[in-house]
Amino acid sequence: MSGHNQFALLRQRRFLPFFIVQGLGAFNDNVYRQAIIGLLFYLGVAESERTLYTNLAPALFILPYFLFSALAGQIAEKLEKSRLIVITTTMEIVIMTLAAVGFLTESLPVLLVALFCTGLQSTLFGPVKYSVLPSVLRPEELTGGNGLVEMGTSMSILTGMIVGGLVFTLAGSHGPIVAATAVIALAICGNLAARMIPKVDAGAPDLKINWNPIPESLAVLRMARKQKAVRNAILGVSWFWFVGTILTAQLPSYAVTNLGGEPTLYIFALALFSVGTGVGSLLCEKLSARTVEIGLVPLGAFGMTAFLLDLYFARAGEATAQGLSITQFVHQAGSIRIIIDLLGIGLFTGFFVVPLFALIQSRTPKSEMSRVFAALNIQNSGFIVAAAVLGLLTQRLLGWTIPQLFLALAIANAVVAIYIFTIVPEFLMRFL
Structure with a gap:
């Protein structure tokens, strides 16, 4: 069985670098978001202001999914996928450098701008993330590969939240420096892993990109409803x-x-x-x-x-x-x-x-895969916002x-x- 179980994929170049990249990305996002909350406590921000920031942060992170998912789906369809992953992880280094400036200057507005950019980078990565797997895995490996990715993501989110939450508790007055160093170091590691991903052909290299987000969002949502x-x-x-x-x-x-x-x-x-x-x-x-x-x-x-x-x-x-x-x-x-x-x-x-x-x-046909996952991201973000609002309304x-x-x-x-x-x-x- 050893040659045929999902863990064998972790020894193969077609899967392992991609698995590391997506795990590090989820880990870094959560270290960053929790470290912002840690900074609020560190600065002794009032309870009311803290609540405002903790509610504003998820909204800023989700907003790009609504605005740019359709565009991200088209780009992921048109470009060779490993190249696009290198581009998005390079973006992450730039964004986390901005975030580091926010931590070092203890500036919440700068951190929130960087958080919006992190959401944008995740939006671009989303359609590539799920459309890579069917290109590199055989049909009988799809369930196992998805299981590993899902497990990796849930563990990365959890450990990221714990590590991000501990930064200011353990580092004390050095908290801002530790947080700034951590987010940049993780982004660089992700980028290095991305460069190890083998070439994955574009789904639709001749696709004409429609830059207008609203009609294109409706178009990808229609595409996802065909079957x-x-x-x-x-x-x-x-x-x-x-x-x-x-x-x-x-x-x-x-x-x-x-x-x-x-x-x-x-x-x-x-x-x-x-x-x-x-x-x-x-x-x-x-x-x-x-x-x-x-x-x-x-x-x-x-x-x-x-x-x-x-x-x-x-x-x-x-x-x-x-x-x-x-x-x-x-x-x-x-x-x-x-x-x-x-x-x-x-x-x-x-x-x-x-x-x-x-x-x-x-x-889903290979030539439509990234756009269908872009539609999934748009719909997911709608459901996430609805869940947050409903949770508040039913209690209040x-x-x-x-x-x-x-x-x-x-x-x-x-x-x-x-x-x-x-x-x-x-x-x-x-x-x-």
């Missing part, structure tokens, strides 16, 4: 981002209010979800017998609902204790159930999303608690799953 199975797989991936956004956005408050933990407990809760997603992503190849197995998608959806429901019943009210460390939390009655629920939600999320990516890649206007929001999410997830499976019976038939 029913692809259209619904894209809807499924966007739903995954919706669920993930609501969950991860609530975890900081949930860890303190409902689990009774110190703020560090939030990272533990996030780690459980991320590790679950990583393990689920890796198991997809094993469970699908090396084919693109969409029967895993209903299994993932029903598993997510079951564990979300249980998470509500495991702790429906506020915690009785407060200020618990991770060790103290683990020893509390009922905590093991919550830990299993968070791992379970992540695990089944991996089962849900990896086959959807593999399905989109296996059923309707007065819902976080467990009630999780309960609503479990019900909504079941409804969406049933909807997708009734319009594409293929998913359910494969599952049965």
